[in-house]
Amino acid sequence: MSENVDLVRSIYADWERGDFTHDDWADPAIELVRPESLDGDAHQGLDASSGGWREWLRAWKDFRAEAHDYRTLDNDRVLVFGRMRGVGRLSGTSIDTETVNLFHIRQGKVVRLVLYSNRERALADLGLEQ
Numbered sequence: 001m002s003e004n005v006d007l008v009r010s011i012y013a014d015w016e017r018g019d020f021t022h023d024d025w026a027d028p029a030i031e032l033v034r035p036e037s038l039d040g041d042a043h044q045g046l047d048a049s050s051g052g053w054r055e056w057l058r059a060w061k062d063f064r065a066e067a068h069d070y071r072t073l074d075n076d077r078v079l080v081f082g083r084m085r086g087v088g089r090l091s092g093t094s095i096d097t098e099t100v101n102l103f104h105i106r107q108g109k110v111v112r113l114v115l116y117s118n119r120e121r122a123l124a125d126l127g128l129e130q
Contacts, residue, residue, distance in 0.1 A: 004105045005070050008078045011103075011110075015065040020057055023050060027109035034115045035125065049113075060086035065099065078103045079126070081119070102126070 011025050023046060032049035034041040043049040057063055063086035071079040080101045087094050100122035104112035116122035123129070 002072075003108070004076070004078050004103070005072055007105060007108065007110070008070060008080060008103050009067070012065065012067040012080070012082070016067070018062065018064050020053065020063075025110055026113075027106070027111045030110055031112045032115070033112065036117055036121060059089055060095075061089050062087055073102075073126070076104055076106060078105065079122075 007025060011022075014020070014022055026046055026049070028046050029044070030046055030049050032043040032052060041052070043052045063084070065082060065084045067080045067082040069081040071081075073079055080099075080103065082099050082101070083096060084099050085094070085096045097117060098119055100116040100119050102112075102114040102116070102122070103110050104114075114122075116125075
């Protein structure tokens, strides 16, 4: 289980520096899910997931994702509580918001990544107490 947390920590080490260029941690068939989006946004496969991520990142300057708490839920899942920060490239508006990300890991690769912006929703979806 600690290998999974180590993997997720290594991902966040890049993200905290604003480096989102690495994808060697992702399974080629990764599923990227944003359950809070209006259309239940989900991307299947590394190309689609990376494309969605690149589109998101283009809108921001100095975008960073920070982890504050790592929780092992079981042999395959790591839950991360953190923040994302950035400045809108066109608007100049700053964001600083809480995030909860759920990493599903198999054989040393992330096979599913669920991105939440609402802690209560994430915990409710997972059946966890606040």
